[in-house]
Amino acid sequence: MREAARSAHGIPFVWHTFDMRPELPSNWQTDILNVVDRESVSRVLISASVTSREISEDTRVPVQIVGGAAVARCLPWLHSMYHGRFRDIAQSLVKEPVSAAMDIRRGINLNVQYGNQHRYECHVDSNPLEGLLYVTDHPPGSGGELVISNTGDVRGEEEIARNATRIHPVAGHLIFFGARHRSHYVTSLVDPNDTRVVAAMNFYLPSCTEDDRPEDLDKHLFGVD
Secondary structure, X not given: OEEEEEOOOOOEEEXXXXXXXXXXXXXXXXXXXHHHHHHOEEEEEEOOOOXXXXXXXXXXXXXXXXXXXXXXXXXXXXXXXXXXXXXXXXXXXXXXXXXXXXXXXXXXXXXXXXXXXXXXXXXOOOOOEEEEEEOOOOOOOOEOOEEEEOOOOOOOHHHHHHOEEEEOXXXXXXXXXXXXXXXXXXXXXXXXXXXXXXXXXXXXXXXXXXXXXOOOHHHHHHOOO
């Protein structure tokens, strides 16, 4: 399903939604959430990265992540779908050949938010095509929505939210979009006991390859070069 939101300047933000629930394993949510419980690690994103769009370069955003190597080891079916079925869907959306990441750390990660103290930083993507498989449901009013600027590359939550598209997570829905030139972030959850989990996937094109990834980004996200 193709969806779009038109900005005040007439520039549409377009994303594509696919209901993957019929194709996922019967225990897919439990499987992923169990891995989150065992394998997630804490990181603090410091907003000096070239992709960050926080107001201050000293902003610190705590996050939880299950890295690509752990996903491949503990969720081989998800790793396989990233390289197979999900990549094939991504290919149906663009004319250029789509490739998955060669570096296992960069391919598919689980991003985790706990309660109302976590959000995800304001940033732009370095990869040309992003895939998100939502693992948990967060309807309007519960927080955890993806907020994407309709006006382009701007800084800070307030400026992004001023004219934005908001995508609310639906478990089992896979969305694709390009946001190299559109600032975006994820809001905190409303319920302090709630948990948000999404499988985030990087895909690349010949016009924007994995080699074009900013040099500081792996250290920013993973703590290693």
